[in-house]
Amino acid sequence: MTIDSNQSDKAELRLVPTGPPPVSSEGSTPSQSEMPFAVVEGEPLTELPRDLYIPPHALEVFLEAFEGPLDLLLYLIRRQNIDILDIPIAEITRQYVEYIELMSEIQFELAGEYLVMAATLAEIKSRMLLPRSEEMENEEEDPRAELARRLQEYERFKAASDEINALERLERDVIQASAEVLERKVITKLPDLTLKELILSFKDVVARSEQFANLHFEREPLSVRERMSEILVKLESKVFADFTDLFDPKEGRMGVTVSFLAILELLREALIEVVQQDPYDPIHVRVSYNPKLEKNATKTEPA
Amino acid sequence: MEHIEIKKIVEAALLAAGCPLSLDKISELFGKRSGPDRKALREALDALAGDYEDRGIELKEVASGYRIQIKGSMADWLVPLWEERAPRYSRALLETLSLIAYRQPITRGEIEDVRGVAVTTNIIRTLLERGWVKIVGHRDVPGRPAMFATTSDFLDYFGMKKLDDLPPLSEIKELVVDGVGSGLPQVSPQADLIDSLEQNNKGPESLTDGAAERNSSDKSSGTVIPLTNLEPS
Amino acid sequence: MEHIEIKKIVEAALLAAGCPLSLDKISELFGKRSGPDRKALREALDALAGDYEDRGIELKEVASGYRIQIKGSMADWLVPLWEERAPRYSRALLETLSLIAYRQPITRGEIEDVRGVAVTTNIIRTLLERGWVKIVGHRDVPGRPAMFATTSDFLDYFGMKKLDDLPPLSEIKELVVDGVGSGLPQVSPQADLIDSLEQNNKGPESLTDGAAERNSSDKSSGTVIPLTNLEPS
Numbered sequence: 001m002t003i004d005s006n007q008s009d010k011a012e013l014r015l016v017p018t019g020p021p022p023v024s025s026e027g028s029t030p031s032q033s034e035m036p037f038a039v040v041e042g043e044p045l046t047e048l049p050r051d052l053y054i055p056p057h058a059l060e061v062f063l064e065a066f067e068g069p070l071d072l073l074l075y076l077i078r079r080q081n082i083d084i085l086d087i088p089i090a091e092i093t094r095q096y097v098e099y100i101e102l103m104s105e106i107q108f109e110l111a112g113e114y115l116v117m118a119a120t121l122a123e124i125k126s127r128m129l130l131p132r133s134e135e136m137e138n139e140e141e142d143p144r145a146e147l148a149r150r151l152q153e154y155e156r157f158k159a160a161s162d163e164i165n166a167l168e169r170l171e172r173d174v175i176q177a178s179a180e181v182l183e184r185k186v187i188t189k190l191p192d193l194t195l196k197e198l199i200l201s202f203k204d205v206v207a208r209s210e211q212f213a214n215l216h217f218e219r220e221p222l223s224v225r226e227r228m229s230e231i232l233v234k235l236e237s238k239v240f241a242d243f244t245d246l247f248d249p250k251e252g253r254m255g256v257t258v259s260f261l262a263i264l265e266l267l268r269e270a271l272i273e274v275v276q277q278d279p280y281d282p283i284h285v286r287v288s289y290n291p292k293l294e295k296n297a298t299k300t301e302p303a
Numbered sequence: 304m305e306h307i308e309i310k311k312i313v314e315a316a317l318l319a320a321g322c323p324l325s326l327d328k329i330s331e332l333f334g335k336r337s338g339p340d341r342k343a344l345r346e347a348l349d350a351l352a353g354d355y356e357d358r359g360i361e362l363k364e365v366a367s368g369y370r371i372q373i374k375g376s377m378a379d380w381l382v383p384l385w386e387e388r389a390p391r392y393s394r395a396l397l398e399t400l401s402l403i404a405y406r407q408p409i410t411r412g413e414i415e416d417v418r419g420v421a422v423t424t425n426i427i428r429t430l431l432e433r434g435w436v437k438i439v440g441h442r443d444v445p446g447r448p449a450m451f452a453t454t455s456d457f458l459d460y461f462g463m464k465k466l467d468d469l470p471p472l473s474e475i476k477e478l479v480v481d482g483v484g485s486g487l488p489q490v491s492p493q494a495d496l497i498d499s500l501e502q503n504n505k506g507p508e509s510l511t512d513g514a515a516e517r518n519s520s521d522k523s524s525g526t527v528i529p530l531t532n533l534e535p536s
Numbered sequence: 537m538e539h540i541e542i543k544k545i546v547e548a549a550l551l552a553a554g555c556p557l558s559l560d561k562i563s564e565l566f567g568k569r570s571g572p573d574r575k576a577l578r579e580a581l582d583a584l585a586g587d588y589e590d591r592g593i594e595l596k597e598v599a600s601g602y603r604i605q606i607k608g609s610m611a612d613w614l615v616p617l618w619e620e621r622a623p624r625y626s627r628a629l630l631e632t633l634s635l636i637a638y639r640q641p642i643t644r645g646e647i648e649d650v651r652g653v654a655v656t657t658n659i660i661r662t663l664l665e666r667g668w669v670k671i672v673g674h675r676d677v678p679g680r681p682a683m684f685a686t687t688s689d690f691l692d693y694f695g696m697k698k699l700d701d702l703p704p705l706s707e708i709k710e711l712v713v714d715g716v717g718s719g720l721p722q723v724s725p726q727a728d729l730i731d732s733l734e735q736n737n738k739g740p741e742s743l744t745d746g747a748a749e750r751n752s753s754d755k756s757s758g759t760v761i762p763l764t765n766l767e768p769s
Contacts, residue, residue: 067394067395067398067418067420068418068419068420069419069420070418070419070420071419071420084476085476085477111420111421113419113420113421117419149475150417150419152475152476153417153475154417154418154419155473156472156473156475157398157401157402157405157417157418157472158394158398159472159473160401160404160405160469160470160472160473161394161397161398161400161401162397163470164397164400164401164404164461164469164470165392165397167461167462167463167470168375168461168462169389169460169461169462170372170459170460170461170462171389171390172389173375173378174363174372174373174374174375174378174462175372175373175381175552176321176322176370176371176372176373177317177318177360177370177371177372177373177548177551177552178318178319178320178321178551178554179315179318179319179551179593179603179604179605179606180596180603180604180605180606181319181605181606181614182605182606182608183606183608183611184611184614184618185611185612185614185615185618186615186618186619186620187615187618187619187620188620188622189619189620189621189622190622190666191622191623191624191625192622193625193630193633193693195694195695195696195702197630198630198633198634198637198694199634199702199703199708201627201630201631201633201634202631202634202635202637202638202705202708203708203709204627204631205631205634205635205650205651206650206705206708206709207709208651208652209650209651209652221700221704222638222698222699222700222702222704223698223699223700225638225639225640225641225699226640226685226686226698226699226700228640228641228685229640229641229672229685229686232641232672232673232683232685233670233672233673233685235673236672236673270676271641271673271675271676271683287673287674287676288675288676289673289674289675289676289680290673290674307590311590311591311592311610312592312610312613314591314592314593315591315592315593315606315607315610315613315614316613316614316617318551318592318593318604318606319606319610319614319617320617324617328616328617331616332613332614332616332617357540357544358544358547358548359544359545359547359548359551360547360548360551371551373548373551373552374548377544377545377548377552380545380548380549380565380566381545381548381549381552381565383561383564383565384549384552384553384557384565
């Protein structure tokens with residue numbers, strides 16, 4: 001016998017049909033004019049019979065099915081079809097406390113919230129009993145108002161969670177369709193870099209080096225350093241290059257100047273050598289060290 | 304590129320990916336320049352959806368993109384394939400999840416206020432591990448409790464495109480004319496609020512955490528704050 | 537059962553399963569008694585295979601059964617799906633590259649002198665492989681260390697025509713770390729240049745999420761970069 005609902009499957013719905021002595025829901029006539037709080041196989045079930053013997057363990061299961069005092073209160077209220085805005089607080093408090101006591105009797109580990117709620121109910125009850133003047137009536141709200149608000153607030157989220165639970169969801173209701181991928185070409189992306197990052201890095205490294213060592217960066221035009229690299233590459237493939245080959249007249253005066261400065265800087269850093277056999281002979285340039293040409297270089301070096 | 308060719312590639316990609324693909328991602332398949340525009344892609348997707356009408360599969364748009372899924376109506380036929388049943392979630396977890404969904408950003412304490420009972424660490428951990436929920440900041444009150452919000456994975460899982468797709472909350476009836484109504488919560492999900500929270504949260508006090516990385520599609524990575532006591536041990 | 541219905545269920549099952557399904561397993565879907573016989577199932581499978589002829593998927597029979605797989609011819613199209621997220625370059629690499637750019641030709645030892653720490657072989661190799669740096673010679677000192685310089689690819693990548701387009705050191709020193717964009721303008725005519733370079737540099741690669749994130753965190757990139765996981769592998 002199952003309840004066709006995956007929501008709030010209250011344990012007593014299992015309990016009633018299974019607990020000894022068996023209670024046949026089909027046969028039970030409601031002792032009060034209550035609304036059915038559950039429908040078991042088409043038959044309305046309205047109340048937990050009062051003298052029902054409940055085995056302790058089953059009761060535990062039953063109580064565990066409540067998500068706290070609000071849930072238990074809601075259950076009591078809904079079971080008797082009570083208007084949430086007009087709760088008979090004395091009666092509900094009595095029923096609530098009965099459950100609480102039952103729980104302690106069977107040494108059910110009672111969450112503190114249940115006791116807090118019992119106290120709250122008692123407090124509301126006492127406030128309801130106080131004679132209230134017309135004035136107070138206007139100033140103070142109904143002592144039950146806050147409770148009613150909390151109950152409704154909880155109930156709407158309880159309902160919402162049932163609705164969310166009912167949504168078609170992956171794994172349970174829908175499955176992502178997928179086809180086997182045999183050939184998976186993976187391309188690892190290379191990191192991106194912005195000029196800004198690069199420049200900031202340079203700033204950092206310069207700042208640091210100036211702190212630590214007494215290194216100072218000369219303000220050399222970058223074009224000269226670039227040209228130095230170019231000349232080195234040019235010379236790499238040659239044993240000797242003609243000095244004049246290192247200049248490109250098409251570049252104009254500026255370009256020639258840059259090349260000349262680059263050659264001077266390369267010389268200063270002893271990266272190249274300049275050779276002239278005799279005055280007015282052609283000037284030759286070579287790299288100070290050239291691994292590619294090292295062997296040949298020794299052979300063909302001019303005397 | 305021919306329409307039929309686009310459709311072919313889109314379908315293969317959706318079936319190969321095994322997760323929803325955004326229009327941007329689909330567009331990437333075709334390279335930057337010569338690829339079909341968004342309109343052409345949407346047409347291809349529409350055509351695919353049409354193709355599936357009489358089939359056991361369907362094209363579904365969820366929060367993080369499009370996916371091809373088996374129609375819910377087929378589930379009964381496919382029961383023998385389910386070796387493990389889909390995980391079931393407790394009412395406590397679902398209630399907590401729905402509070403986070405409707406009331407985000409919300410702290411654990413605020414969830415407990417509504418539910419009237421403590422929210423176990425276990426529940427929060429499960430929600431974080433599933434990637435349905437993330438921490439979007441901390442409330443500026445003593446203890447600086449974490450504020451939770453739902454993720455696009457949550458929407459994907461429950462087949463929704465946006466938070467507005469959540470089932471509407473029921474109304475609250477008021478008991479007396481004055482007093483009770485004040486301070487009633489807003490009903491609609493506050494997605495924009497979350498977004499702005501995430502933006503503002505790029506401060507130094509917002510630490511980073513693995514939870515964000517779990518969500519690769521999550522643009523808020525870097526804003527999530529570690530919950531050391533919630534991490535699985 | 538109708539032929540079309542069988543095909544529908546078989547297709548849904550194959551797409552849902554995520555692994556090959558044997559004919560027995562497929563048969564199980566239909567229950568023991570009233571289901572279609574093996575011949576009908578084979579016909580449905582054949583029909584499916586036919587349906588896929590002009591599509592990006594195919595039905596394949598393998599040892600353990602039937603599966604739907606992506607056609608090999610689609611592989612090139614789907615590359616973007618598996619694209620790995622670009623890692624970030626380490627601070628050490630950035631500094632090395634900037635020193636090569638500004639102080640070329642320069643040896644590894646000279647870079648180390650300035651940086652005060654060793655330059656790993658890995659960094660040099662990465663820069664060489666990326667094609668941003670080349671060896672332009674060897675210094676004539678013991679050990680004959682290689683001298684590095686930047687390449688034209690380096691200039692191309694950053695949208696420069698010549699190295700002179702880099703701002704000179706004098707200007708860099710005046711940069712406020714907090715964002716080049718705001719720091720430069722008052723100081724130098726090249727501020728615009730850098731800005732426009734950055735614009736030009738928003739090429740295809742730099743449009744990724746990663747790049748955006750990086751920009752937003754640029755403020756700190758000059759000062760604090762967690763190094764541990766940034767080294768290119």
